[in-house]
Structure formats: structure tokens, C-alpha cells
Amino acid sequence: MRIVHYINQFFAGYGGEEKADLVPEKRDGAVGPGAALNAALGGTGEIVGTVICGDSYFNENLEIATPEVLSMIKSFSPDMVIVGPGFNAGRYGMACGMVAKVVDEELKIPVVGGLYEENPGLEIYKRHGYFVPTGNNAGTMRKAVPDMAAIVKKIIAGEAVTEGFFEKGLRVNYFAEKRGSTRAVEMLLAKIAGEDFTTEYPMPVFDRVAPGPAIKDMSKARIALVSSGGPVPKGNPDRIESSSASKFGKYSLADVTHFTPDNGETAHGGYDPVYANLSLDRVLPVDVVKEMVAAGQIGSLHQYWYSTVGNGTAVASSKAFATEIAQELLRDDVDCVILTST
């Protein structure tokens, strides 16, 4: 069985962040962790080629990088693709996930990968491959390799892969042994008896947050502006993605009294940006807040605004951004936040 391996610049031996702009390249045979994977496969399959790309280049040039990488993978005529392991490296995980997606959708061959449970790439792309749980850093490679190889071997042997990977999160129909009503009565009997039972559909749990207590005197409160509507300084200096954001930005409000087409725009790809770009106050109401501060109705405005794009962004990513933002706001004695969306 012919296997192609996708890795980033670091695992190819080029270097870390400083080499993250590496454009895609391909090499025959195994590179970096591919050697250990090959050994673990014990001759049942072989990595015939490796495709390498810098994490920054991949994530910031998705529309170019994805087809480039895919065509390099295709050139080896693979039967299977291995991505990573990407551990908890966010951009590497996103790249591994995106590669898994296009291989799954375009080549329709199996993908095996390895990611840490909190890697944002997992939540978004897990449906496209068998992603083995790994530790959160490359120090756990020695465990990840045999775990990934075990799944690869099962696929090569034509066995059903039923465990050892993160659930893909896809609902698949099957015919049960008993009709639904009988299953319901049996579940009810177990529930009444206090015995274990397994729901057939775990209902999604929405993360509902109880609102904080009301602030009685706004004239002493320090407020901050945070948005998932993508408001960024003109030119989007951090290149926040228009969809499925991998980061958030933090920008100074010191010199902004209101927005014009020259000092702000939205990075969000999920709505018509025309009116936001004419006046970003429509997404981030700096003008009104500053007027209210001047009039003494609001104590003060935190000097930075935080922004990301909610469009297509995984809940796991949003949670990670929010945790970091909230800690900074607490540290800076912010009392309350105006949170705007789109």
C-alpha cells in the first residue's frame, strides 16, 4: 500500500517559526517522523512520498497552498495519507485537518492523523480522518507513532477501524435488532430501575453562561469592546481569516474617536461588508461609547479592543480565544464588556 505523509517545516528539519513561510515541496520516501512510522508499519505499507509545507504559508495562503499540496500528494498515487502528528500546534493542526479534508473529499482515500484533544484543527476537521489522540507536544512522539501505525495497519488489513481515534462526529444510520418502541420501553425500564442505559442520541449541550450581576453605577465602570464581527484596523494587520479564524487581534483605541473608511474594516466573510467598512462603528460602537465617557455616563473605556471572526469558527477555537481575552480583561480591571457579533 502506497502512503503519502504530510508534515510541516519543523518536522522536516527546516526550523521553527522563522521557517514557517516555507512553500510546499515534495520528496520521495519518508522524512522526519515518517521514518519511525515506516518502521512501525513493519513492511505492511510504505511511505512513498512526503509533502512538506510551512504552517504560516499554508494557513495564510489556503486557496493556493491547499491545491498545491493536494496535487503533490496526488503525484505519488497514494492509497492512504498520513498527516502529522500535529500535537497541540494550532496552525499545524489546522493544516493537517485541511489536508485531511481535501484528501477525503477529492481523492476519497483514508486519512490517518494525530492531534491533541484541544487542537482547534480537530474540532473542525475530525470528520475527515482517523485522528489518534496524542500528547500536547512533540515529546510524546514515541507514543503517537505506534498509535497511528496501529490504525494504518488495520486499514491496510481491511479491518474495521472502531477505536483508537477521536469520534468523527458523524451520525450514521443502521438497523438495530429491535424496533424503536421496544428500545424505548427497555431504556425506560432501565432508567426507572436506576440502571445504566445509553442514550442513542446524546443531546448537544449548549454552553450557557449566566449573566453577571448588573452594574449599578456605570459612571464608575470601566468597559471594553470585544467583537466576533471581525472589526480590524484598515488592512487587517494580523490577517485574521474571513472564516474559521485561527486567532484574535488586539488593537488600540487611543487614537480612534470614530471609524471611517480609512481607519477600519471588517475581516468577516459571512456578511455584506459594505456598511461595516463605511463606518466600523456599526460593528464596534466606539463613537457612542466615547461620547458617553465624555459626558460622564460611562467611567472609562479600556484602551484596547479585541476582535475575531465568528464565521465558521469552531466552538473550541472561540473558547480558547475567549479564555485568553477574559484573563487580560480581568488583569486590566475591566468591569464589563460590550460583546458584539455581526
Add this chain to the structure above:
Amino acid sequence: MRLEVGDIIIKDVQFGEATAVQDGVLYVNEKELAAVAANDDRIKSVEVFLARPGESVRILPVKDVIEPRVKVEGPGGIFPGFMTDVEQVGSGRTHVLKGAAVVTTGKIVGFQEGIIDMTGPGAEYTPFSQTQNVVIKVEPVDGILQHEHELVVRLAGFRAAVYLGEAGRDVKPDVITPYETKPILEQAAAYPGLPKVAYVYMLQTQGLLHNTYYYGVDVRQIVPTLMYPTEIMDGAIVSGNCVSACDKNPTYIHANNPVIMDLYAQHGKTINFLGCVITNENVTLQDKERSSNMTAKLVGFLGVDAVIISEEGFGNPDADLVMNCNKIEKQGIKTVLITDEYAGQDGGSQSLADSTPLGNAVVTAGNANMVLTMPPMDTVIGYPEVAHVIAGGWEGSLKPDGSIEAEIQVIIGATNELGYGKLSAKTV
């Protein structure tokens, strides 16, 4: 209330000189049946077809499926409020032509009518590939409005089913099964050691071709009420809706409600089945709040330990399901929910429109968005081109070779939320 149900097992259906049951074969006088079904000034024509299990036959668009039954002892008749007066039903004795079914078809009324394939992969998903089907193709007069069209076809199906049911009046049933639920205090005292259970039976009432009737009353107009389980076996509840084919309850399945049957199977053994609360799925928030409040109140009033709640339809009624679950669980009464899923064709989306952490015991009847290809059949009864427009199909669903590619949403009973079938779904 005690009802004996006598099943007359039907193994085959044939056209014959007189409508009668002989040695497990239902013979149908085609002309007589057509005339009975067509007895309505608003009907232009009725044609009768037979479709048996395993035959290369496709029926679409199917509006309803009805089981032929006849009341042989006790008050009232089958389909009270429609075919008879509104006498209380559910006691005495009823004969059933078990294995036979009336299937209504004809020009499309709404977008949510379905397909029955008698063989092939589509047949696996519908219970009515296993019944001996007498298909009534009803065409109304020109210019009729949709809601009247629905009514006309619904009534024609009932007339046909009652006409065929009469053939079983004097036939000795192969199996007689008694079902009994006593008056509430007596029933509660009957099995003091067993947990008390009720059934919350949600009925599709979103309106505009999404209606269900109880003794002829549009259930949208009722507040939730108590029902003896045996009432359904005499056709007290009938379908009048064009909800997606996969998860609407045809009249046939109401009369054979599997939740009621399976609760009766445990009645007196592991549980004490006290009765049913029927409730609706109206579209306004106030109606939803009122009905779920009343449902929870009645369940509490009965003093049961646990309930099964079944949904009909999807999307908007998910909110009713969740309200019923929350309000009943909060009284300390345990719930099991039966629903189906709309998880997208790839199965990757959230399956329900509403959610509650108290809904920790759910039975699913499968993902209705799953795509299936159904090969061409030798005979199509009805109008194959509606495959392009019925819910679950799309422009191009009907292929030039006559095969149909569509979501299983188009198949009658595929994801029935009374749990009539074996389909389920799991996460991979």
C-alpha cells in the same frame, strides 16, 4: 376499558368477484371498491391497483396508509367522527385484516408525500413493502384547493379501508389479543409493586396540511387530554397531514402504535401502564407553553413514575418535545424520548433544533437526510416526476432510467418516531 383485537392474517391480495377473505387471501371486487372510494362529488376518478411484497412496483406520491378494520362488538365504529358517529371506541371486539393495507395516491397535494417501493433498497426502509397493498389512486375534480384535496383523498382512503374491513366481520380471527386498561384508581391499585407509566403521544398539528384528528376534531384545537390506549385500535386518531413522509404517522401506524403495543406487552409484568396523554405541536409559543404545561400537569395528575414521549415531524416540534421533557422531568418523573434526526446528508450537523440536558434518554429513528438510490421499478403507480419536488428530493432526483436518488425522508415511515421500524443512528 377492554378491547379484543382479532387478527385475520392476510397473506395475499387478489382481484375477485366478491370482496371477501378466504384462506388468508383478500379478494377485492375492483369495481365495487372504486365506486365506494369515489363516492364524493369532488372526486373525478378512482383507480384501484394491487401491490404485493417483492413485486417490482413503486407507489408515489403516497398520502396515507390505512389498515382495514371492522368493529364486531361494542360501541362505535372504526374512524369515529369520520366514518361513524362519535361514540366512545376502544372496547368490545375489533377485527383486523392483518397484513393488508389501503394506500392512497394521486396527484400531489403538498410537497411532503412519499414513496413506497415493494422491492429493492427502498423497500428496506418502509414497513409498507411488507403489506399486501390495495392502492387507491384518487383524482379530484379540477380547481380544488389543496386543503380540500387532502380531505377528499383522506376520506376516500377511509371509505376504502372500512369497505375492505367489512370482509373480516364474520371471519374467525387467527389470533385474538385482549388489551385492558381499567379506570384510573382501579388500574393504579391493580399492580401496587410495579412502576406506573404513561405515554405522552405528540400529534402533528402545525396546520396548513399538517393536521391530525381525534374523533374528527382537529387536534390543533384541543388542550392535551387523557386517552385509553385501546381507543387508537379503533381508529380514534387519524392522519391528515403531509409532513415529510419519513416521520409522519400514517393512520395505519396510529392504529398499531408500537409504543402502546410494547407498553401493553410489559403491562402487569414490569410496569403498570396507566394510559395516554395526547398533545399537539402547534406553532405559536403560547400554544407550545400551554400544551406542554397541560401535558406535564396531566402526567403529574396521573401520578406516574415515568413516561415515554414520542414526537411527530421535526424542526419546530423539537421545541415541543424539549418543553414536554423539561416540564415532566422537573416534576421528578423520568422520561424517554423518541425522535429522529436531521443531521445533514453527511451526518455532520446537529440533529435537533432544540436541546435539553434533561433529555438524557433518547431513542432515535435515524437520520432522515441520508441519501439513498432506489433503482427503477417495472411499474410505477402514481406520478414518478414528483420525486423532484417532494421533501427529501431535489431537481434531478428522478433519473432518466427511472431510478430515484433522494434522502430517505421521501420514504413512508422510514424514520417513524413512534419507533415502528428498526432504523437507528450512531456517532462514528
